[in-house]
Amino acid sequence: MTRHSNHSNPGFKAFEQELEVVKNKLTEFLEEHNQRKTPERYAILEEIYKIDEHFDIDFLYKLFKQRQFQVSKATIYNTLELLLEAGLVRKHQFGKIQAFYEKSFFNKNHDHIIMLDDFQIIEFCDPRIEQIKNDFETAMDIEIESHTLYFYARKNKSKKSSKNK
């Protein structure tokens, strides 16, 4: 179980390598789909992969405004849509109107516990989900392309709450 930390490899070199791979993935995708390799797209991808949490469009937008880099919201929306198709980000709706995103290439197949006390998001992975998926796929003759599972939870105050983990 990880908490807001996706590149568990310590050190910046690991991050650089990760970024490199992801950029290549994007290049690959753009070439396959005959789309242009614009600086905005790579900048957005890079920025996203620096973020270890879940973020929304506005967060990204403000990030770029802080730095010298100029990107419009429309472009951010477009690019995230593109990265979504490329499988490089994941989109969440969390019951809110506003969508949340997270990078996805290096942390596939995980689900989320939303802590209702402080809206902390905890990631987890449980193989039983895959089993359930597989069972339904064969039982119903369907292909499950993706899934989302959210647990909405609160800290247990009744017991001695050992600082969790």
Place this chain on the structure above:
Amino acid sequence: MTRHSNHSNPGFKAFEQELEVVKNKLTEFLEEHNQRKTPERYAILEEIYKIDEHFDIDFLYKLFKQRQFQVSKATIYNTLELLLEAGLVRKHQFGKIQAFYEKSFFNKNHDHIIMLDDFQIIEFCDPRIEQIKNDFETAMDIEIESHTLYFYARKNKSKKSSKNK
């Protein structure tokens, strides 16, 4: 596994009883919270419990407009919020901007398969989910108040697709 059918008991008497119980639930909730028992609230509740599918606000609104009953959208939003707190409806976001709802008192604990071909919604229930929940509750010392699980799937065209079920 049920498909868009929640009061599996056949016959209308069963439905009437169901409605009765749900209305009492609402009354109970309103009294507990010192809220008024307006006709709109009961009308909306009743309408919702006649619906065996997932619906959105606009669907409800048009339903009332068709009949002679006058309810504003603001009231529908307010009332659904209230019914949500009362545990009498469930809200979904399905990755869309627009929220979907469904009645909830008589069909607790089920999850959804969203068919991407035709956006049909299939409900299912798998005890393993509860197990996973319980495991996390004890392991992390939290209380999981609720959860949402969606499988996004497509019909398998490759194999001989026996008309599912």
Place this chain on the structure above:
DNA sequence: CTCAATGCAAATCATTTGCACACCC
């Protein structure tokens, strides 16, 4: 009667769209 609920319309907020311009190919 009083105050919470309703109805209506205007406001808000996330997201989408249209169009002129820029720049990747």
Place this chain on the structure above:
DNA sequence: GGGTGTGCAAATGATTTGCATTGAG
């Protein structure tokens, strides 16, 4: 150069809000 991607602002669409009016308690 040509056409796609970007930036901006306006449009859209779901939801929320403000306020006058209504009606439940």
